[in-house]
Amino acid sequence: MLRYVGFLVEIGLTVYCLIDCIQTDQYRVRNLAKSMWVLLIVLVPVIGAVAWLVAGRPEREPRLHAPWPSTQTAGFPEYERPRASADVDREFLAAMRESDEKHEQMLRDWERSLREREARLGDDVSAPDQDPQAPPQR
Structure with a gap:
């Protein structure tokens, strides 16, 4: 068994x-062509x-500590994004509240209108003796 x-x-x-070697992109292989590395690995086991591990394999890129590989090219995932200061967050939230208040006021005005x-229109319908061509009175 030990033998x-x-x-x-x-x-x-x-x-x-x-x-x-076969799965590595041919443009990332170092020192020899990919086909030469395959032959070298097969002929001189x-x-x-x-030699492949030391001189042919592509150098490792620094990895992000992300649970999925798509964040490596897409940028920072939300939990790795640099945090803004608390003052900026307070300003942002205050601006959002002000915007919400303006929006609510605009909706109230529109509803009143x-x-x-x-x-x-209800008054116009209840008064049929008026001329239909005449503009509505305000």
């Missing part, structure tokens, strides 16, 4: 390096595999 451990390690290392218009 086969070295052979299994050699096969495992060769298979790992071969798969890693242990030395080729170690609609009620007045409905009241005028």
Whole structure:
């Protein structure tokens, strides 16, 4: 059993390096062409595999501590975004409250205007003796 451990390690290392080399983008491979690395790993199993790990494999890029890979290219996820100061947050919230109040006042004015218009229309309908061509009285 102990006799086969070295052979299994050699096969495992060769298979790992071969798969890693094949899946690597050809423009990121260092020092040799990708096809040359595949041949080297297959023809000289242990030395080729170690050479791939040391000299051919692309250098690692710094990783973001994000749970999914899409944030690495899309920018900061919300929890990694630099926090603004509390003053800016208070100013923002005050501006939002003011905007909401203006919006509510505008809706109240519009609603009042609609009620007045409905009241005028109701008065016009109840007075049929007026000329239909005449403009409504205000």
